[in-house]
Amino acid sequence: MNRTVRLRDPLTLVWAVLTVGTLLSAFTSGRSPSWSVLAVLIVMLIAGIKAHLVVAHFMELRHAPVQWRLVFEGWIVVNFVTTVVCYLGSVPR
Amino acid sequence: MHSDPVVRRRRSDRFLPGAEGIWIFLSADAVLFFLLLSSFSYERSLDPLGFNGAQSSLIAPAGIVNTVLLVTSSWFVANAVRSVRRSDGRAAAVLIGSAIAAGVAFAVIKIAEYSVTVQSGHTLTASPFFMFYFVITGIHLLHLVAGLVLLSILLWKLRTDGAVLGHRVLVESAASYWHLVDLLWLLIFPILYLVR
Numbered sequence: 001m002n003r004t005v006r007l008r009d010p011l012t013l014v015w016a017v018l019t020v021g022t023l024l025s026a027f028t029s030g031r032s033p034s035w036s037v038l039a040v041l042i043v044m045l046i047a048g049i050k051a052h053l054v055v056a057h058f059m060e061l062r063h064a065p066v067q068w069r070l071v072f073e074g075w076i077v078v079n080f081v082t083t084v085v086c087y088l089g090s091v092p093r
Numbered sequence: 094m095h096s097d098p099v100v101r102r103r104r105s106d107r108f109l110p111g112a113e114g115i116w117i118f119l120s121a122d123a124v125l126f127f128l129l130l131s132s133f134s135y136e137r138s139l140d141p142l143g144f145n146g147a148q149s150s151l152i153a154p155a156g157i158v159n160t161v162l163l164v165t166s167s168w169f170v171a172n173a174v175r176s177v178r179r180s181d182g183r184a185a186a187v188l189i190g191s192a193i194a195a196g197v198a199f200a201v202i203k204i205a206e207y208s209v210t211v212q213s214g215h216t217l218t219a220s221p222f223f224m225f226y227f228v229i230t231g232i233h234l235l236h237l238v239a240g241l242v243l244l245s246i247l248l249w250k251l252r253t254d255g256a257v258l259g260h261r262v263l264v265e266s267a268a269s270y271w272h273l274v275d276l277l278w279l280l281i282f283p284i285l286y287l288v289r
Contacts, residue, residue, distance in 0.1 A: 029287035047283040082131045086115040090138035
């Protein structure tokens with residue numbers, strides 16, 4: 001019987017990075033004081049990388065016509081920039 | 094990277110999984126959530142102390158577990174699509190069933206989280222933060238439930254009608270929708286729970 005899942009399979013590697021990334025960003029946020037710009041940048045960067053992995057590998061848009069890839073990767077970037085800009089604008093001086 | 098013969102392509106061959114119409118819907122949905130999340134981020138910037146205070150009542154471990162459940166569910170679905178392309182209906186059924194189980198677990202935890210949150214006095218009208226929290230995660234939960242219905246229909250077809258293995262577009266469309274549900278949560282979780 002053919003095994004449908006191999007440990008070094010790209011999809012499994014993506015899953016591992018997504019899971020580790022989730023734990024890492026939660027840890028970073030939990031261990032940092034409030035108003036830590038660095039912590040927020042790390043958390044959002046990890047979120048962006050995770051989102052990219054889902055778009056490229058699970059949604060398979062790395063094989064898609066470039067306009068669709070641009071739409072979704074662009075969506076990730078716009079969310080990242082908006083969140084960070086609003087956050088930076090709110091940090092107490 | 095994909096050694097699957099059906100998926101292996103020359104660089105000049107681009108392919109979009111599922112029906113193109115699905116992707117227009119998914120894009121519109123993504124824009125909707127961008128508007129919700131950016132509204133949240135903007136409102137938060139007007140009252141950061143208030144929002145931070147309210148946010149501290151959130152149950153972060155529930156969000157973490159839910160994120161892992163959803164990425165695992167997406168992994169099951171991605172593998173199921175691969176099985177369908179290889180005409181392995183039995184493996185696809187097991188994988189879709191597993192994806193549904195993970196999705197149901199997400200919903201159960203989410204509802205339990207809502208229950209605890211509301212009982213602590215943090216209702217939808219309690220504060221702007223909680224209005225955003227319930228609306229954003231609630232609309233996401235509705236999307237997830239719709240996705241579970243789609244996956245259940247797919248599972249039923251896989252188990253009762255072998256011909257569905259030939260309906261690659263249908264399977265890929267349902268899978269793409271489910272991955273969007275996962276993708277949306279991957280931004281909702283850090284923005285609502287972790288940015289502070």
